[in-house]
Amino acid sequence: xxxxxYTKSHEWLTVDGKSATIGITDFAQSQLGDVVFLExxxxxxxxxxxxxxxxxxxxxxxxDLYAPVSGRVAAVNDKLAGKPELINSDPYGDGWILKLxxxxxxxxxxxxxxxxxxxTETGA
Amino acid sequence: xxxxxxxxxxxxxxxxPLYKRHVALGGRMVDFGGWVLPQxxxxxxxxxxxVRKVAGLFDISHMGRFKxxxxxxxxxxxxxxxxxxxxxGPGRAQYNLICNEGGGILDDxxxxxxxxxxxxxxxxxxxxxxxxxMRTHAPRAVEIExxxxxxxxxxxxxxxxxxxxxxxxxxxxxxxxFRPGVVAGVEALISRTGYTGEDGFExxxxxxxxxxxxxxxxxxxxxxxxxxxxLGARDATRLEAALRLYGNxxxxxxxxxxxxxxxTVRLEKGAFMGRDALAKIKTDGAKRTLVGLQTAAGDxxxxxxxxSSHGRAVGSVTSGTHSFFLGHPIALAMVEVASLRVGETAAxxxxxxxxxxxxxxLPFYRGSARSAAAxxxx
Numbered sequence: 173x174x175x176x177x178y179t180k181s182h183e184w185l186t187v188d189g190k191s192a193t194i195g196i197t198d199f200a201q202s203q204l205g206d207v208v209f210l211e212x213x214x215x216x217x218x219x220x221x222x223x224x225x226x227x228x229x230x231x232x233x234x235x236d237l238y239a240p241v242s243g244r245v246a247a248v249n250d251k252l253a254g255k256p257e258l259i260n261s262d263p264y265g266d267g268w269i270l271k272l273x274x275x276x277x278x279x280x281x282x283x284x285x286x287x288x289x290x291x292t293e294t295g296a
Numbered sequence: 297x298x299x300x301x302x303x304x305x306x307x308x309x310x311x312x313p314l315y316k317r318h319v320a321l322g323g324r325m326v327d328f329g330g331w332v333l334p335q336x337x338x339x340x341x342x343x344x345x346x347v348r349k350v351a352g353l354f355d356i357s358h359m360g361r362f363k364x365x366x367x368x369x370x371x372x373x374x375x376x377x378x379x380x381x382x383x384x385g386p387g388r389a390q391y392n393l394i395c396n397e398g399g400g401i402l403d404d405x406x407x408x409x410x411x412x413x414x415x416x417x418x419x420x421x422x423x424x425x426x427x428x429x430m431r432t433h434a435p436r437a438v439e440i441e442x443x444x445x446x447x448x449x450x451x452x453x454x455x456x457x458x459x460x461x462x463x464x465x466x467x468x469x470x471x472x473x474f475r476p477g478v479v480a481g482v483e484a485l486i487s488r489t490g491y492t493g494e495d496g497f498e499x500x501x502x503x504x505x506x507x508x509x510x511x512x513x514x515x516x517x518x519x520x521x522x523x524x525x526x527l528g529a530r531d532a533t534r535l536e537a538a539l540r541l542y543g544n545x546x547x548x549x550x551x552x553x554x555x556x557x558x559x560t561v562r563l564e565k566g567a568f569m570g571r572d573a574l575a576k577i578k579t580d581g582a583k584r585t586l587v588g589l590q591t592a593a594g595d596x597x598x599x600x601x602x603x604s605s606h607g608r609a610v611g612s613v614t615s616g617t618h619s620f621f622l623g624h625p626i627a628l629a630m631v632e633v634a635s636l637r638v639g640e641t642a643a644x645x646x647x648x649x650x651x652x653x654x655x656x657x658l659p660f661y662r663g664s665a666r667s668a669a670a671x672x673x674x
Contacts, residue, residue, distance in 0.1 A: 202324060203324075205324070205335055205336055205340055205528055206336070206339055206340040206341050206528070206620070208593075208594070208596070208618040208620075208625075209593065209594035209596070209618070211594070211647070227647055229594060229596050229618070231340050231528050231532065231617055231618055232335070232528070233598070234596065234598070234647055257339075257341070260339070
């Protein structure tokens with residue numbers, strides 16, 4: 173599995189062959205505060221890279237989620253319905269959001285960990 | 297994901313004397329009313345529960361604090377504020393409003409009647425504007441001094457606050473009473489007031505000693521579950537208690553009767569700023585009123601969301617959040633008078649769709665505050 177990649181809109185993804193796992197970053201969850209609800213697509217939905225696919229509601233605000241890559245929703249993390257706080261406690265593990273079956277190539281503007289870290293420090 | 301611009305600080309916000317403590321405790325610092333304060337330290341949920349079950353400690357040093365000094369201070373305050381200070385006396389505090397000539401609310405505040413002068417605590421975002429307004433209207437003999445930067449202010453709130461305060465003889469301090477005292481060896485002014493619906497204290501202490509008091513309260517309460525609490529827990533607890541937030545639930549376009557604060561307007565006390573307009577509004581009847589809404593899990597109605605009844609728009613949400621303690625979202629909404637009654641179902645906009653909302657009795661939650669039903673009516 174390749175390393176974790178990041179978007180400017182604070183999603184992360186890992187790619188394993190033609191499958192990608194998507195979540196929001198630790199920086200994002202820490203900025204949002206306690207997550208209380210997620211509105212997510214059903215399995216089977218087709219997403220284009222950059223398309224809004226759902227909403228994360230924290231105590232503070234509702235924020236749109238954007239697909240980092242194009243693909244079809246293969247799985248949605250069912251645990252989040254009952255335990256949205258997994259986004260806060262384990263954003264890169266049990267707090268994953270979607271699995272996508274990839275269609276096409278990943279966009280070139282995704283960042284690696286160092287680049288993302290720099291991005292959040294210099295004015296995300 | 298789009299990040300809230302509120303996290304990003306364009307101009308340098310002010311720091312309270314507890315800034316280093318907040319950072320050391322892992323506080324997530326955000327800009328609030330021109331000040332950098334912790335949104336939360338660990339989790340809003342945990343901090344919220346600490347306040348409701350045991351006690352939480354808040355830094356509220358961002359709030360504006362003025363001394364009103366000189367002959368005629370009482371008469372001056374009576375002429376500017378809506379409530380009647382003659383109903384209290386030295387050692388008592390009173391919830392109050394400043395209105396403009398038209399009866400619009402300029403700010404809400406608490407007035408502390410001290411032995412030698414009055415202390416006024418106002419909203420952080422309105423501090424400079426209030427100061428100018430008060431100075432403009434004050435007679436020559438009355439001085440308004442801004443003490444915001446010399447005095448720190450912290451709030452220790454929760455059902456166990458009295459038991460866990462590192463101070464003696466608090467049992468006889470009445471709700472909305474205050475007096476000088478010693479907290480953790482430091483001289484302070486201790487007030488039985490708050491903004492959470494719980495019993496508790498607000499402690500005025502000099503800025504250079506506040507860390508000592510802060511540390512002592514957290515240390516003494518640690519085993520019992522006391523937590524430092526941030527803005528998130530403060531907003532959730534105040535909203536559950538249906539305590540209004542200036543800038544959200546009221547502003548200059550709202551009058552006290554609409555905000556449900558008619559009890560702070562004492563028309564019979566004599567002339568005061570806004571009295572004629574307020575007397576007319578009272579006679580004619582307010583056109584709008586604040587109501588409480590409860591929605592299903594996930595349906596958080598945010599400030600500005602439109603509210604409708606039977607397909608007709610009747611108003612909008614002024615404050616809304618998810619209440620971890622009650623287990624569902626809650627909101628205050630400013631709506632046409634008599635358009636929504638307790639028990640009825642309204643529709644509210646949530647992320648662009650209509651969600652069902654039940655109109656419920658206020659407050660959403662009644663905490664341990666000794667007289668939460670009628671704050672400041674001392």
